[in-house]
Amino acid sequence: MQRGSLAMVSRKEAPAVWQFRWSEKGLDGTRVQRKRVIGTIERYPNEAAARSAVTVLLAEINSEKARVRTRSITVAELCDHFEQRELAKDNTWRSHATKKTYQACLNRWVRPHWQQYDLAEVRTIEVESWLRRLPLANSSCAKIRNLMSVLFNHACRYELFDRNPIHLVRQSAKRRRTPTVLIPAEIKALVDNLSIRERTLVLLAVSTGLRQSELFGLKWCDIDFSQGTMNVTRSIVYGVVGQCKAESSQKPVPIHPLVADALLVWRKQSTYIKTDDWVFASRRHRGRHPVWGQAILRKYVRPVAEKVGIQKCIGWHTFRHYAESATMPNRNSETLRNSKSCKSCCGIQRCDPHWMSTPRRSLPPNMQLRQPSCR
Secondary structure, eight states: OOOOEEEEEOOSSSOOEEEEEEEEEOTTSOEEEEEEEEEETTTSOSHHHHHHHTHHHHHHHTOSSOOOOSSOOBHHHHHHHHHHHHSSTTOOSSOHHHHHHHHHHIIIIIHHHHTTSBGGGOOHHHHHHHHHHSSSOHHHHHHHHHHHHHHHHHHHHTTSOSOOTTTTOOOOOOOSSOOOOOOHHHHHHHHHTSOHHHHHHHHHHHHHOOOHHHHTTOBGGGEETTTTEEOOOOEEETTEEEOOSSGGGGSOEEOOHHHHHHHHHHHHHOSOOSTTSBTTBOTTTTTSSBOOHHHHIIIIIHHHHHHTTOOSOOOHHHHHHHHHHHHSTTOOHHHHHHOSOSHHHHTHHHHOHHHHTSOOOOSOTTOOOOOOOOO
């Protein structure tokens, strides 16, 4: 039976981390050295705390088959095991964005309330009541519920527990209020007062329904001006490039002629125009990365919206909602209110042959392309 060893490893631009090291017998019978980062010294200030975090991992290492432990483990220990196995950098089962979201949700909501509970003490009704008390939107509560279910499925997979009490937890994801949707007059007023870069971004967003991650993940090689189409092949979240969220997102998207003209004007004024350059490259990073979407929204789009009298709260997903309402104009307000997401509507242009043969009609009528100065 081995206990492994803990070592404090320093890093150049971040706090030092605890690293757990142990050995395993390889396929050829030789011992193979293994190591895994447990957490930062800010999270585990001393070796005793770090040692406690690897309790479940150590029990699994010392067992030829991962049997159910003789004593029940706590939710905190399960979270540690889940992070070490599923949220590690070398685990490619989940995207970087999902790992970040899971980590934040565990630290902000799950751990503070449930960390002292044994797995056997977690009750369905108690979890349901706790979710009702959280000061969050229904969709956020549903995500927490789903994450807790993933946690218990993880425990069952590694034979750390024998059931999932979250399966019967009821939690609606229905919206409490209608999402903000801009009208054509507001879109026209907004784009007429934006500079060419932000104008092109907004036109792309409202005419294609692209997600923010897909919008800023575009490169010039993805756009075929001769065919009037655009291939969405990547997304970028938290500065990390990855695959698109859905398979349907990777299908060709038709480009409205007005948007194509705006893209050509922007390319003439942009510093980074090579085939492999980002369409909206950051000058601060010398074109190595695209601009930060939330910064563009905060510094340019929202101030202009307030200036032209738009009092609605605007985000990149607001333009996606506009594309949804323009794609399916016959949907009444009740249908829009009950819609959980707009992925099915915004995905029409990516899979409908008829849609591919006709320009998008989601742009406001009589909009003319002008050439404002480039910021």
